[in-house]
């Protein structure tokens with residue numbers, strides 16, 4: 001059977017709400033028209049509520065999460081600066097690669113085994129020995145589905161001149177995350193993850209401390225497009241209900257973002273965190289019942305937006321995911337050194353309890369077809385136990 005509407009359960013892009021998608025097909029307006037100015041202005045205002053920041057300044061630019069990572073680095077750091085990179089996996093490694101391109105002095109701290117979590121104590125020790133211009137941390141490293149100790153590490157960085165950069169690409173608007181309260185200086189995400197919008201936008205917030213650090217630069221930012229000094233007057237103008245031009249904003253993408261921001265605020269950010277927690281918990285209970293092991297070494301570390309799961313002995317990535325697709329559910333394979341060893345299920349954005357149940361049913365079915373001995377329904381039952389409590 002040809003599956004006409006597969007259930008997309010990967011860690012981005014995610015399934016989008018139909019209203020969000022239809023916003024894309026509205027007539028493209030001039031980027032300086034009053035109507036667009038109003039939409040952009042409300043979008044920026046709404047994003048601050050989602051990032052949980054009052055003073056932070058939001059930048060929305062065409063691009064992906066990787067652009068946002070690079071924007072954070074190039075605006076804060078200058079060649080020769082010390083930077084501390086805390087890595088729980090693949091996207092931590094990416095930060096290192098970016099920083100090396102810009103000739104920064106990189107101290108790279110990574111977990112010994114993927115699935116572990118960088119401990120605040122390690123950060124404290126590092127910061128006592130050296131002054132860093134910035135510290136980077138990946139909130140949810142999508143490769144391992146470990147959720148980092150952002151709040152605890154923020155406490156350590158807080159009273160220093162170091163800029164705390166957090167990659168929220170697989171977290172913001174899904175995983176509990178509080179920019180102001182947790183002392184995050186730069187927080188960014190991309191549209192296609194927990195914000196539930198198609199890929200195409202990088203969204204990045206700078207705290208006052210981050211903006212001040214930018215102001216103190218000795219040299220201009222080497223990139224023209226990524227220079228937030230050029231973007232700031234534009235974002236300020238839109239926020240105040242006026243237009244200004246630097247580079248044309250992706251008008252229709254911003255309509256879609258606006259629609260999603262509206263929906264997120266209607267649900268309420270705290271409610272949204274809870275929904276993600278419940279669905280993730282239900283999924284983990286199902287995996288336990290199926291005797292499958294998750295990548296995070298402790299459930300405490302497990303993210304609520306994505307879950308990485310080890311294949312049991314004898315089940316191959318290719319066969320499993322082929323069967324999943326036949327069942328109409330698309331899940332992701334592993335990244336980096338976990339490629340072929342795990343599958344990953346994204347459960348963020350508009351994800352519903354029935355989506356995770358359908359995914360569990362497809363996992364049971366596919367595992368059985370791959371020769372893994374299970375009793376059909378045990379995963380579903382465990383998940384239902386959690387879902388019926390809400």
Ligand SMILES: *Cc1c(COP(=O)(O)O)cnc(C)c1O
Pocket residue numbers: 012064065066067091138139140141142167168169170190
């Ligand atoms: C997806 C992701 C990125 C990269 O985003 P792109 O939009 O693919 O460039 C960066 N960091 C994390 C944590 C991610 O999940």
